Amino acid sequence: MNMRAPPRLDSSTPKSVDRCFERPYTRVWNLCSISWNIFGRAFLRRRLSTDIIGGGQVSSSDEILASSNPPVGTQAVDRAAALLVTILESGDAPSFGDLQASSGLAKSTLSRLLSSLERHGLVLRSDDGAVRPGAAITRYAHSDRSYDALIELTRPFLQHLNAVTGETINLAILVGDEVEQIAQVDCRFLIGNVNWVGQRLPTHCTALGKVFLAGGAPLPHGPLVRRTPRTLTTQGRLAADVKEAARRGWALADSELEPGLVALAAPVRSSDGSVVAALSITGPSTRLTPARIREFARLLVTDCTEISTALGFHSKNGFHSKNGKAGAA
CATH class of the missing domain: 3.30.450.40 (GAF domain)
Incomplete structure (x- = not known):
């Protein structure tokens, strides 16, 4: 029998994906999280680059870069992506304070990133201060x-x-x-x-x-x-x-x-x-x-x-x- 070697995923394949929510949306959130981690960063790069970089939201590279090595846009998108993954993987909707503690971002930077995500329907900030997946995520999770x-x-x-x-x-x-x-x-x-x-x-x-x-x-x-x-x-x-x-x-x-x-x-x-x-x-x-x-x-x-x-x-x-x-x- 011709025993071909199994395929191997390259370094661009995400290694961290989804987490089950203990709620009725378990299956769709599983699939949504997989979809997000495979395609999400490219999506965010397209949708957020203008909002974060071109729209005057960031006044200097010092506000979003811990060092001068990564480009400003890439670092901003990575941080927005990390925030969204944290929100999707949280069993309970995190608060602004929870996200600041886990990300280590300044309040002003975190607020700008969340505002950008919210404008595109990727997150929703409720009256009680919790940050939840937004309407765009929910629609995608319930679609084929x-x-x-x-x-x-x-x-x-x-x-x-x-x-x-x-x-x-x-x-x-x-x-x-x-x-x-x-x-x-x-x-x-x-x-x-x-x-x-x-x-x-x-x-x-x-x-x-x-x-x-x-x-x-x-x-x-x-x-x-x-x-x-x-x-x-x-x-x-x-x-x-x-x-x-x-x-x-x-x-x-x-x-x-x-x-x-x-x-x-x-x-x-x-x-x-x-x-x-x-x-x-x-x-x-x-x-x-x-x-x-x-x-x-x-x-x-x-x-x-x-x-x-x-x-x-x-x-x-x-x-x-x-x-x-x-x-x-």
């Missing part, structure tokens, strides 16, 4: 475009896995109690070439779904639909399978969704350990034999670890969920 950055980041890895295995490779996210597949690279064979993009499937009978269950998503309530004779239909058997998936670092669904269809999946994690997405390898049982499943699982986990590292996740002890327990397949 919030997936674009995640798809672009993972695309080289989907292509690498497809080139090595020849099988169908999918990227999926959790939507409610189902998994939705948002990107795919087709297999090289006639058998098993199905377009899964846009389809939503149950978590209890799919490898992708088990990844999210092992990462902390609640087990489905009520009766579990039997899709095939091998579907796990009891809470106890499903919980045991999810626990095993968490232990080994990847999930397996063998003829549980459709007879003869095998899939294995592994998690993509954000900086705080939350599972924001999952990658899968899918094919017929005639090709995905037990030996190949183990071989492909190693490749899959390696590539998912690389993506997670790009999103700011670092762990030397395998996969762990936010609460510190064993997490995700």
